[in-house]
Amino acid sequence: MIESAPVQPVFRALADPTRREIISMLAAGARPVGDIAAAFDITRPAIAKHLRILEDGGLISVEVKGRERINRLNPQALKTASDWLNYFDGFWDERLAKLKTVVEDKK
Amino acid sequence: MIESAPVQPVFRALADPTRREIISMLAAGARPVGDIAAAFDITRPAIAKHLRILEDGGLISVEVKGRERINRLNPQALKTASDWLNYFDGFWDERLAKLKTVVEDKK
DNA sequence: ATAACATGAAACCATAAGGTTTTATGTTGT
DNA sequence: ACAACATAAAACCTTATGGTTTCATGTTAT
Secondary structure: OOOOOOHHHHHHHHOOHHHHHHHHHHHOOOEEHHHHHHOOOOOHHHHHHHHHHHHHOOOEEEEEEOOEEEEEEOHHHHHHHHHHHHHHHHHHHHHHHHHHHHHHHHO | OOOOOOHHHHHHHHOOHHHHHHHHHHHOOOEEHHHHHHOOOOOHHHHHHHHHHHHHOOOEEEEEEOOEEEEEEOHHHHHHHHHHHHHHHHHHHHHHHHHHHHHHHHO
């Protein structure tokens, strides 16, 4: 399989539970860094790092608004990962079809 | 969002490019460890470790056959990740629908 | 029986990752 | 103007990760 889009930074971003939680949070609406940090036990700089990684993966986009940075979910990037995964559905289905054929033939 | 199934080990397994390549390879058919290792530049023990992580995520299942360990792709686990991602499609669609409504209202 | 084989397991190493604290910078409300 | 605010940036620490080499264990073919 050829990884057309840069899928690596996407999966990398998705690998951390905190980042996935941030994604969940941003699904409900765009938020500034401090807002997000307030919802977690870790420090603001730690959240900022996570946000940077999410941005690298294209999962969020940032709008600088005065002294705030509004982080907005970009679901298109989730599709990149989803597409990669769904690619294998075909193989699986084929496999099942072949198996079914074998079973049918035995009758 | 509540992560019903243990999605963490799945995303963890998917985060590494070598492991994703192994998944691609196994999509074409089950293979023993040595067979897989032969296709990569890294050592057999390194591959074995990757396989262990894939197994932890439920992405592969192993059938011990004599001195060989046959690694078989288990696409169900891919669905765990896919489901998590697809959960957000709803939000995105809603968002678009609302936006569309606003646009329509302006006419 | 025994040599070649397929693999697991352990010890080890370098770098990446996730976190912290501290310091600096631009922004906003009064 | 200036204090409070929102954040970035740097330095640092600990643990996880991906890799290696070496050694041990069970399996198979002759």
